[in-house]
Amino acid sequence: MIKIENVEKIYAKGTAKEVVALKHINLHINKGEIFGVIGLSGAGKSTLIRMVNLLERPTSGRVLVDNKDLTALDSKALRQARKSIGMIFQSFNLLSSANVYDNIAFPLRLDNDYSEDFIKTRVQELLALVGLSDKAAMYPSQLSGGQKQRVGIARALASNPKVLLCDEATSALDPQTTNSILQLLLELREKLDLTIVIITHQMEVVKECCDRVAVIDGGTILELGDTLDLFTDPKQQLTKTLVSAAVRRGLPELLRHTEIVKEYRDGDKAVVELLFLGPKADAPVIVEVAALCNVKISILAGSIDHIRKEPFGLMVVEIGGNKEKIQNAIKELEARVHKVEVLGYDRRQQLAELD
Amino acid sequence: MTAVSNWLSSINFAQIGQLLYSSSLQTLYMVIVASIITFMLALPLGVFLLVTSKGNFYEMGFINRIIGAVVNALRSLPFVVLMVAIMPITVFIVGTRIGTTAAIIPLIVGTVPFTARLFETSLRTVSSGLVEAAQSMGASSYQIVRRVLIPEAMPELIQNCTITVIVLISNSAMAGMIGGGGLGDLALRYGYMRFRLDIMIATVIVLIIMVQLVQMLGDYLSSKFDHR
Ligand SMILES: Nc1ncnc2c1ncn2[C@@H]1O[C@H](COP(=O)(O)OP(=O)(O)OP(=O)(O)O)[C@@H](O)[C@H]1O
Numbered sequence: 001m002i003k004i005e006n007v008e009k010i011y012a013k014g015t016a017k018e019v020v021a022l023k024h025i026n027l028h029i030n031k032g033e034i035f036g037v038i039g040l041s042g043a044g045k046s047t048l049i050r051m052v053n054l055l056e057r058p059t060s061g062r063v064l065v066d067n068k069d070l071t072a073l074d075s076k077a078l079r080q081a082r083k084s085i086g087m088i089f090q091s092f093n094l095l096s097s098a099n100v101y102d103n104i105a106f107p108l109r110l111d112n113d114y115s116e117d118f119i120k121t122r123v124q125e126l127l128a129l130v131g132l133s134d135k136a137a138m139y140p141s142q143l144s145g146g147q148k149q150r151v152g153i154a155r156a157l158a159s160n161p162k163v164l165l166c167d168e169a170t171s172a173l174d175p176q177t178t179n180s181i182l183q184l185l186l187e188l189r190e191k192l193d194l195t196i197v198i199i200t201h202q203m204e205v206v207k208e209c210c211d212r213v214a215v216i217d218g219g220t221i222l223e224l225g226d227t228l229d230l231f232t233d234p235k236q237q238l239t240k241t242l243v244s245a246a247v248r249r250g251l252p253e254l255l256r257h258t259e260i261v262k263e264y265r266d267g268d269k270a271v272v273e274l275l276f277l278g279p280k281a282d283a284p285v286i287v288e289v290a291a292l293c294n295v296k297i298s299i300l301a302g303s304i305d306h307i308r309k310e311p312f313g314l315m316v317v318e319i320g321g322n323k324e325k326i327q328n329a330i331k332e333l334e335a336r337v338h339k340v341e342v343l344g345y346d347r348r349q350q351l352a353e354l355d
Numbered sequence: 356m357t358a359v360s361n362w363l364s365s366i367n368f369a370q371i372g373q374l375l376y377s378s379s380l381q382t383l384y385m386v387i388v389a390s391i392i393t394f395m396l397a398l399p400l401g402v403f404l405l406v407t408s409k410g411n412f413y414e415m416g417f418i419n420r421i422i423g424a425v426v427n428a429l430r431s432l433p434f435v436v437l438m439v440a441i442m443p444i445t446v447f448i449v450g451t452r453i454g455t456t457a458a459i460i461p462l463i464v465g466t467v468p469f470t471a472r473l474f475e476t477s478l479r480t481v482s483s484g485l486v487e488a489a490q491s492m493g494a495s496s497y498q499i500v501r502r503v504l505i506p507e508a509m510p511e512l513i514q515n516c517t518i519t520v521i522v523l524i525s526n527s528a529m530a531g532m533i534g535g536g537g538l539g540d541l542a543l544r545y546g547y548m549r550f551r552l553d554i555m556i557a558t559v560i561v562l563i564i565m566v567q568l569v570q571m572l573g574d575y576l577s578s579k580f581d582h583r
């Protein structure tokens with residue numbers, strides 16, 4: 001649906017203030033996909049999303065939306081093409097001088113093709129879609145942030161776009177409101193067959209609804225993959241840092257002040273992180289493996305979370321036994337859970353004595 | 356006490372009323388016509404100065420700087436000087452350099468640059484995010500001006516109009532001195548040259564009332580358009 005081909009963006013080119021915001025980006029976003037873009041401040045996220053509707057023109061490269069090369073269009077054709085690409089913003093950008101009804105009718109009135117009767121029907125339809133049917137006569141200043149963003153969404157959808165761009169659309173909202181907006185986006189994707197691009201620094205947003213995610217840094221795509229893979233198995237350091245905001249990994253608090261060593265010595269217990277995915281997340285794996293391999297497994301920390309509705313469990317356990325048994329247990333665990341990572345070895349004896 | 360009552364009884368209210376009435380009409384005529392034409396010219400000029408400025412959506416740096424320089428030059432002239440300086444132009448347009456209609460030309464030339472700058476400043480307060488949102492919906496530059504910038508800045512634009520009308524009232528009094536008629540002329544002829552304190556005071560009162568009414572109307576309209 002969206003193809004970004006070899007796109008480069010240099011601001012203030014040829015001057016002393018030259019900034020290379022995007023470096024030869026290639027990106028394909030599929031139809032019906034919810035695609036997330038994350039990265040640190042100044043990484044080029046906004047620049048990238050603004051390439052998709054050409055609010056910012058690439059210095060070189062092509063941008064295709066629905067197989068149409070936007071960079072080749074003249075300004076009139078581009079304005080027409082933009083009508084099939086909706087956009088919502090962090091600061092909502094609603095007209096304060098117009099009520100909810102007129103804000104949503106705004107894009108429809110840009111063409112003189114629609115009668116006020118048609119517009120009325122359409123606006124009411126959109127109001128119902130975003131759950132604001134009773135707010136048509138209100139002014140934006142009388143609405144809450146979440147309601148304002150709903151108006152923004154209704155407005156962006158007025159001309160039946162195929163693509164919806166969201167630039168930090170939930171960043172100004174509290175977690176609960178953020179969630180309700182995300183649920184709305186998921187619902188709209190199903191109903192309207194939308195392709196959605198989400199830029200955000202809120203990992204929760206990505207976790208909740210993105211199918212794939214790109215991490216961008218310094219104007220390049222550092223890492224790109226399925227949300228689940230990116231969250232459970234990040235490759236790059238930056239991705240790990242970003243992802244850790246939503247999924248805490250590594251040693252639990254309980255072992256913060258304990259020496260965990262890298263080398264195994266007789267009598268040590270292995271500290272292992274287990275990652276469960278999908279329906280397996282609640283299988284009695286621990287008990288099973290402990291019995292099978294004749295090891296002692298104690299649970300140090302555990303949490304159950306979900307990534308795009310998919311249950312996702314993280315557990316840190318300690319496995320006690322001799323070297324062979326421990327290795328065997330790890331092998332058995334690997335066969336049963338998504339990922340097993342040995343974090344190190346614990347030399348203390350107390351824990352064993354405890355149980 | 357007797358001095359004051361003597362003075363009061365000597366006032367010819369009928370005469371003052373007559374003079375005030377015709378002078379006020381002349382002032383109103385000058386101010387209203389000049390206001391309307393000023394708004395019509397200053398709004399496009401203000402919009403032009405804004406949208407063609409650096410970083411804006413219709414950037415035309417060079418032309419913007421030239422027009423901006425002309426506007427600033429006109430603004431830096433005191434009204435009295437301007438009035439005299441543009442007399443040839445006045446004669447060319449109106450056919451005469453004396454009279455109420457002739458006074459309208461310097462009034463307009465004097466206020467358009469000033470008002471255009473006020474309009475520009477007000478339009479500039481509209482957030483660039485709104486412009487961007489409109490662009491993302493496929494709005495043309497004209498539609499952005501017409502449906503975003505002007506409606507969003509309406510409360511400020513109305514306040515700018517209020518200021519403009521008040522400046523025009525004040526300038527029209529000055530224009531009166533070169534034969535434009537109106538309240539300024541009345542005050543000058545009777546109050547200054549004939550020492551008619553009563554007429555002087557009456558003129559002052561009428562001017563104050565005019566300005567107050569304009570301000571009140573402006574405040575009312577401005578708040579009516581303000582939904583923030
Ligand atoms: N209009 C502009 N003119 C010049 N430089 C710009 C412009 N817009 C962005 N930049 C620069 O381009 C780089 C990328 O900016 P961008 O806004 O895309 O970052 P971002 O990832 O969206 O950051 P944030 O999370 O803070 O919104 C930054 O270095 C920024 O300073």
Ligand SMILES: [Mg+2]
Nearest residue numbers: 045046047168
């Ligand atoms: Mg940004």
